[in-house]
Amino acid sequence: MVDKIRMKTLLVISGGAEAVPGIKRAKAMGLHVVVSDMNPAAPGFEFADDHLIASTYDLEQTVAVARDYHINRCKLDGVICMAADVPLTVAAVADALGLPGLSLEAAHLAADKLLMKQRFLRDGIAIPWFSAVQSLAQLQQIVNERGARLIIKPVDSRGARGVLLLNEDVDLGWAYEHARSQSPTSRVMVEQYLPGPQVSSETVMVDGIGYTSGFSDRNYEYLERFSPYVIENGGEQPSSLSNEHQQEIIALAEQAGRSMGIMNGIAKGDMVMTADGPKVIEIAARLSGGWFSSDQIPLATGVDLVGAAIQLALGEKPDIEVLLPKYHKGVAIRYFLPQPGVVKAIHYVDEYAAKPWVHRLGFFVEPGEQIGTMSDHTKRAGFVITIGNDRTEALARADEVINNIVIEMQ
Numbered sequence: 001m002v003d004k005i006r007m008k009t010l011l012v013i014s015g016g017a018e019a020v021p022g023i024k025r026a027k028a029m030g031l032h033v034v035v036s037d038m039n040p041a042a043p044g045f046e047f048a049d050d051h052l053i054a055s056t057y058d059l060e061q062t063v064a065v066a067r068d069y070h071i072n073r074c075k076l077d078g079v080i081c082m083a084a085d086v087p088l089t090v091a092a093v094a095d096a097l098g099l100p101g102l103s104l105e106a107a108h109l110a111a112d113k114l115l116m117k118q119r120f121l122r123d124g125i126a127i128p129w130f131s132a133v134q135s136l137a138q139l140q141q142i143v144n145e146r147g148a149r150l151i152i153k154p155v156d157s158r159g160a161r162g163v164l165l166l167n168e169d170v171d172l173g174w175a176y177e178h179a180r181s182q183s184p185t186s187r188v189m190v191e192q193y194l195p196g197p198q199v200s201s202e203t204v205m206v207d208g209i210g211y212t213s214g215f216s217d218r219n220y221e222y223l224e225r226f227s228p229y230v231i232e233n234g235g236e237q238p239s240s241l242s243n244e245h246q247q248e249i250i251a252l253a254e255q256a257g258r259s260m261g262i263m264n265g266i267a268k269g270d271m272v273m274t275a276d277g278p279k280v281i282e283i284a285a286r287l288s289g290g291w292f293s294s295d296q297i298p299l300a301t302g303v304d305l306v307g308a309a310i311q312l313a314l315g316e317k318p319d320i321e322v323l324l325p326k327y328h329k330g331v332a333i334r335y336f337l338p339q340p341g342v343v344k345a346i347h348y349v350d351e352y353a354a355k356p357w358v359h360r361l362g363f364f365v366e367p368g369e370q371i372g373t374m375s376d377h378t379k380r381a382g383f384v385i386t387i388g389n390d391r392t393e394a395l396a397r398a399d400e401v402i403n404n405i406v407i408e409m410q
């Protein structure tokens with residue numbers, strides 16, 4: 001008699017709304033899916049076979065509940081995070097339970113922007129000039145030597161929290177303290193500001209070879225409006241960059257992923273096409289959030305990036321054919337970035353949600369809630385993802401939604 005084949009079990013770290021498509025994908029792949037999240041009402045739990053209560057940011061707690069599950073309930077075969085920037089939690093679980101996936105070393109580099117840049121410097125990966133900043137006096141000295149056009153940022157935060165583009169009018173003492181306040185370890189760094197088109201890339205690394213299906217132009221039209229905060233107002237595909245420039249960026253993303261030791265996994269890049277060629281701002285060792293990996297890339301290219309990431313997390317190799325873009329359709333995302341205040345009502349949502357070309361329309365605030373100063377990406381009020389035959393059509397549709405939906409303030 002043939003032994004019954006055991007279904008593989010995947011731990012997904014985060015059950016947030018943006019993780020739901022990935023959790024569903026894992027289920028559709030025939031996996032037994034366990035989701036961990038601190039929130040007992042996490043939307044992803046509904047689609048999982050089992051759930052574990054643990055904060056995605058708490059390594060020890062997540063390792064403890066995962067180990068207990070692995071030993072006492074069902075053997076885990078892989079671990080992945082979805083729509084959560086927690087590479088250290090993923091790597092800690094993989095290391096503790098002997099699972100394939102992200103190494104602790106790669107996760108440490110991904111979680112510390114200074115360590116990452118030092119690694120890139122060592123390996124000759126094109127990056128902006130950078131330095132740790134240990135005091136206001138040191139920041140002042142750097143500005144004196146290099147000019148004010150610098151980015152100051154926390155070494156270990158996310159969502160653009162504490163990221164500031166300095167200029168002569170920005171008070172350096174305030175900027176230093178603001179960036180520092182957003183770092184869990186109170187550490188700050190500065191980088192030369194890289195002028196040029198910004199791109200989000202998302203690369204599947206298989207045995208150290210990169211397959212880049214995610215390639216989106218990022219929109220920073222409001223740098224002045226929200227100065228000194230650096231707020232991204234969306235992105236669109238396919239890219240408007242020349243094929244040659246796209247290939248240069250893709251080659252750099254692959255090198256950078258390898259430099260971090262991401263041989264089998266995801267390398268998600270924040271890249272800039274400068275006049276001196278492409279440069280890396282950072283590489284995340286995880287699937288992107290903001291519906292990019294789960295929705296925008298599959299819509300634009302037909303590539304099942306999340307499915308490939310799940311296979312890699314289980315120690316399997318995805319079929320290379322599956323990683324190659326099948327087409328290039330127009331997909332755009334734009335954000336609602338209202339003035340600070342208390343929301344009274346949001347009008348015309350149903351009308352636009354019903355449009356066949358609106359893929360997703362969502363809000364992070366409800367009537368009665370306060371919208372703060374647009375200081376980082378967590379302050380955005382909502383978003384729309386639209387599709388079109390090409391970039392221009394998708395973009396025009398996204399703008400139409402943003403311009404016609406009214407967020408009425410009290």
Ligand SMILES: Nc1ncnc2c1ncn2[C@@H]1O[C@H](COP(=O)(O)OP(=O)(O)OP(=O)(O)O)[C@@H](O)[C@H]1O
Pocket residue numbers: 113128151153157158159160161163191192193194195198230232270272281282377
């Ligand atoms: N040196 C730089 N030159 C130009 N732009 C930069 C630079 N550093 C950061 N930025 C801009 O600020 C954004 C946020 O910076 P960074 O990625 O370092 O912070 P983060 O908190 O990880 O943000 P996110 O989670 O959005 O990636 C970048 O995606 C980029 O658009």
Ligand SMILES: [Mg+2]
Pocket residue numbers: 270282
């Ligand atoms: Mg980043």
